[in-house]
Amino acid sequence: MSSKSSAAANGQALWAKVPKANAELFALTYGALVMEVVSDSDGNVDEINEQLEKIGYSIGIRSVDEFLAKSNSPYCKNLEETANVLGKTAFKMFLGINCDVQIYNPPTSFSLILHDNPLSLFVELPDNYKDTLQYTILYCGVIRGALEMLNYKVECTLIKSTLRGDDVDEIKVDLKNILQDGAGEDYQEE
Amino acid sequence: MFLHLFIVNKSGGLIHHRSLSSKAPKLGTNEWLRIGSTFHSLYAIANEASPVKLPGNKKNGADDGIEEIQADGMTLNCFQTRTGLKFVITAEPNTTAAVDLGQILREIYMLYTDCCLKDPFYELEMPIRCELFTQGVENLIQKYSRIR
Amino acid sequence: MSRTPVNILDRPLGGRGSRAETQVSLSAFSYLYSELVQYHQNRVDSISELERRLESSGYDVGLKILELITYRNREYKREIRLMNILHFVSTQVWKAVFGKPADSLERSVENTDEFMIIDYEPLTSTFCSVPADFGQLSADGYMSGIVAGVLDGAGFSARVTAHSVALEEGEANNNNTNTSSSSGGAQSGNNGSLLPPRKEKAVFLVKFSPEVLERDAAMDR
Numbered sequence A: 001m002s003s004k005s006s007a008a009a010n011g012q013a014l015w016a017k018v019p020k021a022n023a024e025l026f027a028l029t030y031g032a033l034v035m036e037v038v039s040d041s042d043g044n045v046d047e048i049n050e051q052l053e054k055i056g057y058s059i060g061i062r063s064v065d066e067f068l069a070k071s072n073s074p075y076c077k078n079l080e081e082t083a084n085v086l087g088k089t090a091f092k093m094f095l096g097i098n099c100d101v102q103i104y105n106p107p108t109s110f111s112l113i114l115h116d117n118p119l120s121l122f123v124e125l126p127d128n129y130k131d132t133l134q135y136t137i138l139y140c141g142v143i144r145g146a147l148e149m150l151n152y153k154v155e156c157t158l159i160k161s162t163l164r165g166d167d168v169d170e171i172k173v174d175l176k177n178i179l180q181d182g183a184g185e186d187y188q189e190e
Numbered sequence B: 001m002f003l004h005l006f007i008v009n010k011s012g013g014l015i016h017h018r019s020l021s022s023k024a025p026k027l028g029t030n031e032w033l034r035i036g037s038t039f040h041s042l043y044a045i046a047n048e049a050s051p052v053k054l055p056g057n058k059k060n061g062a063d064d065g066i067e068e069i070q071a072d073g074m075t076l077n078c079f080q081t082r083t084g085l086k087f088v089i090t091a092e093p094n095t096t097a098a099v100d101l102g103q104i105l106r107e108i109y110m111l112y113t114d115c116c117l118k119d120p121f122y123e124l125e126m127p128i129r130c131e132l133f134t135q136g137v138e139n140l141i142q143k144y145s146r147i148r
Numbered sequence C: 001m002s003r004t005p006v007n008i009l010d011r012p013l014g015g016r017g018s019r020a021e022t023q024v025s026l027s028a029f030s031y032l033y034s035e036l037v038q039y040h041q042n043r044v045d046s047i048s049e050l051e052r053r054l055e056s057s058g059y060d061v062g063l064k065i066l067e068l069i070t071y072r073n074r075e076y077k078r079e080i081r082l083m084n085i086l087h088f089v090s091t092q093v094w095k096a097v098f099g100k101p102a103d104s105l106e107r108s109v110e111n112t113d114e115f116m117i118i119d120y121e122p123l124t125s126t127f128c129s130v131p132a133d134f135g136q137l138s139a140d141g142y143m144s145g146i147v148a149g150v151l152d153g154a155g156f157s158a159r160v161t162a163h164s165v166a167l168e169e170g171e172a173n174n175n176n177t178n179t180s181s182s183s184g185g186a187q188s189g190n191n192g193s194l195l196p197p198r199k200e201k202a203v204f205l206v207k208f209s210p211e212v213l214e215r216d217a218a219m220d221r
Helices: A002-017 A023-040 A045-071 A079-095 A135-149 A183-187 B029-049 B101-115 B131-145 C026-041 C047-072 C082-098 C141-153 C210-218
Strands: A020-022 A099-103 A109-114 A152-160 A169-178 B002-008 B014-019 B068-070 B075-080 B086-091 C023-025 C104-107 C114-119 C158-166 C200-208
Touching (some): A023 C047, A045 A135, A045 B101, A135 A152, B075 B101, C082 C210
Antiparallel strands (some): A109 A169, B002 B086, C114 C200
C-alpha cells in the first residue's frame, strides 16, 4: 500500500536524523523503573500493570507533539492511515524498530507486531509473574495517550509477548470513539 | 521587528508569553490572560464561521482557524498544533518581507517539544517555566532578528 | 509454525556489531528518564531524597553495565589500581553507555579521596530545566548511581554524587553539538541545534571509601 510504504520511508529518514541513545541503557533504565513499581506495589500485579500503563500514557501524551513537530507526516484521514503512521513512522523514529501493521475488518481495530522489542532486552520474568505481569504494557499506554491527544479514544491490549513465550510482541488497538474538539461547540449554530 | 510571543493551551489558558523586543508594548499579567482566552475563543469562532474549509488540510495544522491577521500596526501569525496548542507571534508589519513567521512558530514548537515535554519538572498545560525553553526562544529570535 | 523461544541465557551477548551498538532515539530515552524522575518525585518529601532515589535506581544498572562491558571487552584485565578504574569509567563506561567519553577526570585538590568526572553534556539532563526552588538538585543522580554501581562492582566502593556547576567563560567551547547527535552541524532545521548551549556542566564527585585508598596506597610500596 502506498500509504504504508511512504510511512515507512518517512520513518527511515527520520530515524537517520534523530540523535540517538544506547538501547541497552534504555532497556536497563526501564528495568529499574519496573523494579521501583514492583517494590512499591507489594506484589499486586494488577496495580503494577496499571501503573506501568499510566507511565506509558504520560509518555504518549508528551511524545505525540514531538512526532507532529518533526515528522511532517500527512494528515491521517482514517484509522488505517493512523495505524500505518504510528507503526511505520513513529515507532521507527523513536525506537528504530520496524513494526508490522495489521488492520482488522471492520477497520476499527489494528495490531502492531514487533519482532524486536527494545524494552525487553535482557528481561526474563520470574515464574510468579510470568503470566500476569505485562512488562511491555508501557507501549499500550503510550499508544493510548498519543492517540487520545489526536482525539481517538482507544483501548490497547498486549495480545502476545515474547516474555510469555510468544515469538513476537503484539499490541492490539481498538477504537472506542472519536472525540470532538470542545472549543467550537459553544459557537455552533443551533 | 518582532513584538510578542504567546502560547495558549487546549483549554484556552495562557501558558507562555514574552515580549520579543524593546518595541513591544508592555502588558500586565491579567491583560495577557485575557488576550490568551480571547484569542482562543476567536480562533474557535473563526473555525465555525469560515465559509470554506481548506481541502484535506494542506498543512500540518488541524482545524481551519485564524492563521494570520494583518493590521496597520502589526501582523499576527498563529500556528495551531494538531494537539490543540496555539503558538502566536506578533510582529511589525514589515517583518513578513524578511522572515517567515510560520517557520519561526514551527521552530518554537520544536523547542517546546524538546525543552518542555521532556522536562520532568514541567507539568502539561501549566505555565512554562523551563529555562532551556526560554533561552532557546531567545536565541532563535536573536538569530532571526539579525536577518535583514 | 513458531520457533521455540530461545532461553534468555543462550542468547548472544557480546562481540562486535551485536546488541552493544543497538540504539534507540535520544527522545525515547529522555521520555523514559523523565518518567523515572517524576515517579520518584511524587514519592519523596525532599530534594536530597529524590537524589538518593535516582542514585539507587542507577546503582543496580551500574553493576550490570560493568558485567556487560567487561565481558565484551576481550582484552579486559581486571583493574586493581584506583587511577586505572577511574580511567576505565571515564572512558570506556562513558563511551559505551553515554555515547562519548567523559570530558575530563580530575583529582580534588583539597581531599585525596575525592575525584571528579566532568561531563559537559550529561545525557540524562539534556532536556531538563531544574526549577529555581529545587536548589542544587542535579537531574543526573541516575548517572552517578551508575558510576557507583560500576565502581562498587569492580571492588572500589565509593560514594558518587552529581553536581551541576556553572560553566566558566570559554569552557566547553568544543562541545557545541549535543551528545550522541548524528552528524553535528548548526543549520536550522537540524533537530539537535535548536537547543541552547548549556550553561552548566555535570561534575560527578567520587569519594572512595578509606579501605580502597589504603589498599591502593599499599600497592605503591
